[in-house]
Amino acid sequence: MTFNVLLQYILPHRALSRVVYWATRWTFAPWKNFLISQIVQRYQVNMAEATQPDALAYQHFNAFFTRKLRPDARRADTDPSTLISPADGKISQSGPIVDGRIFQAKGQEYTAAELLGDEAAAAPYRNGRFVTVYLSPRDYHRVHMPLTGTLKETVHVPGRIFSVAPFAVEAIPRLFARNERLVCHFEGEHGPFVVVMVGAILVSSVATVWDGLVIPPYASSIRRKSFAGQNITLERFAEMARFNMGSTVIMLWPEGVAELDALQPQQAVKVGQRLGQPPSH
Known part of the structure; x- marks a missing residue:
């Protein structure tokens, strides 16, 4: 068993998730801008698809993470039965x-x-x-x-x-x-x-x-x-x-x-x- 897998068993899952839940909703600008910038840069997030393309304009990190896309950014397969x-x-x-x-x-x-x-x-x-x-x-x-x-x-x-x-x-x-x-x-x-x-x-x-x-x-x-x-x-x-x-x-x-x-x-x-x-x- 690798160390990363071992951590999955011993970490306090719900406690950590509760902390992250609130941390990602903190509106303190330096904090939320740091988190957002890290994700955009590390994962090369395509903000041009979002209705609000300015990543730092979101109220908090979770608002950025659940951002809405432009109506033309995704299309359903043209065959309605698929x-x-x-x-x-x-x-x-x-x-x-x-x-x-x-x-x-x-x-x-x-x-x-x-x-x-x-x-x-x-x-x-x-x-x-x-x-x-x-x-x-x-x-x-x-x-x-x-x-x-x-x-x-x-x-x-x-x-x-x-x-x-x-x-x-x-x-x-x-x-x-x-x-x-x-x-x-x-x-x-x-x-x-x-x-x-x-x-x-x-x-x-x-x-x-x-x-x-x-x-x-x-x-x-x-x-x-x-x-x-x-x-x-x-x-x-x-x-x-x-x-x-x-x-x-x-x-x-x-x-x-x-x-x-x-x-x-x-x-x-x-x-x-x-x-x-x-x-x-």
């Missing part, structure tokens, strides 16, 4: 769900039931398809709909807050099924699908367009919220949530609902980029 990427980032893994098991990295996997926090809810995805997208600090941190869906339920699953960087994903067993996360269940034209917002160390803060800030507070037990009958339908490519700092998005579809393109691990993707299509297409 599945599209919900986020800027890199494909971590994608492919078939085999007897309820999802591939994490070489030698690592987890189950759909563990990820969703519910055996019954995972049943439709037993032999379905999945895509995992990793967002790095350089990426746009708003998450969009991979296809049109009506919100049925959210499930806030408590857990650890391990890093989701590649070194941790390769070394920590069942990482995505152990981290704090928000599971969003939707019903689409061709059947149900799930978008999972996975928290990460120094992040673990998730906000949705329908509920505002959901994490924190952190959960000590599974928290379910039904949206049945509320007719919350989000169109394909519409913004659905954001990470306050970066993390990972995982999408699941049942068998027969999605045919994925030949996506490769570490392949760069942008919001709106085609990931696949329904089988009937």
Whole structure:
């Protein structure tokens, strides 16, 4: 076990995330300008895409990190039936769900039931398809709909807050099924699908367009919220949530609902980029 991996087990995850949560919202100009400048320079962030291109004009670091893009900065794939990427980032893994098991990295996997926090809810995805997208600090941190869906339920699953960087994903067993996360269940034209917002160390803060800030507070037990009958339908490519700092998005579809393109691990993707299509297409 490397030192970096060992740290993931011994660091006080939630305490650190609470400190970072407030530090990234401190409006003291020298502080927030230092943080923003470090990220822009280190990761070569393309500020020309943002509605506010002046990085130091943002009220605090988190406002910069969750910045909105110009309307023409991202376009959805022109075929309205295709599945599209919900986020800027890199494909971590994608492919078939085999007897309820999802591939994490070489030698690592987890189950759909563990990820969703519910055996019954995972049943439709037993032999379905999945895509995992990793967002790095350089990426746009708003998450969009991979296809049109009506919100049925959210499930806030408590857990650890391990890093989701590649070194941790390769070394920590069942990482995505152990981290704090928000599971969003939707019903689409061709059947149900799930978008999972996975928290990460120094992040673990998730906000949705329908509920505002959901994490924190952190959960000590599974928290379910039904949206049945509320007719919350989000169109394909519409913004659905954001990470306050970066993390990972995982999408699941049942068998027969999605045919994925030949996506490769570490392949760069942008919001709106085609990931696949329904089988009937």
